[in-house]
Amino acid sequence: MFNTRSQRRLSFVLPHLNQAATRARNIYDTRYPDGFDWQISEGLRDQARQNELVSIGASKTTDSRHITGHAIDVAMFDKNGTYIKTVTEDDYCRIAECMKAAAKEYAIAIVWGAVWDRDIRDLRPPFMAEIEAYKKRREDAGKKAFIDGVHFELSKREYP
Ligand SMILES: [Zn+2]
Numbered sequence: 001m002f003n004t005r006s007q008r009r010l011s012f013v014l015p016h017l018n019q020a021a022t023r024a025r026n027i028y029d030t031r032y033p034d035g036f037d038w039q040i041s042e043g044l045r046d047q048a049r050q051n052e053l054v055s056i057g058a059s060k061t062t063d064s065r066h067i068t069g070h071a072i073d074v075a076m077f078d079k080n081g082t083y084i085k086t087v088t089e090d091d092y093c094r095i096a097e098c099m100k101a102a103a104k105e106y107a108i109a110i111v112w113g114a115v116w117d118r119d120i121r122d123l124r125p126p127f128m129a130e131i132e133a134y135k136k137r138r139e140d141a142g143k144k145a146f147i148d149g150v151h152f153e154l155s156k157r158e159y160p
Contacts, residue, residue, distance in 0.1 A: 009043035023102035041075035071153035092149030093127035113151030
């Protein structure tokens with residue numbers, strides 16, 4: 001279950017994103033009863049906060065989907081409620097796989113910050129391989145891959 005702080009953060013983002021995240025958390029708890037207590041660390045952001053994140057290198061754009069309530073970030077906690085800084089890409093992948101299941105169930109177009117150029121519903125396990133494939137596509141295009149595994153947003157195409 002999400003704690004009240006996460007639920008409050010979700011109440012300020014678009015309802016479809018709230019719905020998908022809440023369902024993803026339920027799926028995760030069923031699949032991984034001993035898994036992380038992941039929560040919503042960021043939802044709706046104001047422009048000042050976004051600019052601050054860009055200035056410290058935590059975000060790449062001043063034009064973030066967080067500002068319009070189209071994006072969330074998750075954070076993981078251990079059993080004692082301590083924030084886990086050193087999460088692995090595998091840890092993100094588990095959450096993303098549950099987000100995909102929720103997105104499919106409710107037919108919601110979501111994009112994951114570790115594979116920006118695909119709808120999460122089109123990703124196939126193992127998700128680590130999808131991240132590597134994305135990095136390769138960026139490399140082939142002569143561009144850098146920005147992997148933001150904690151970030152999920154509603155697809156720009158379906159939710160402009
Ligand atoms: Zn984000």
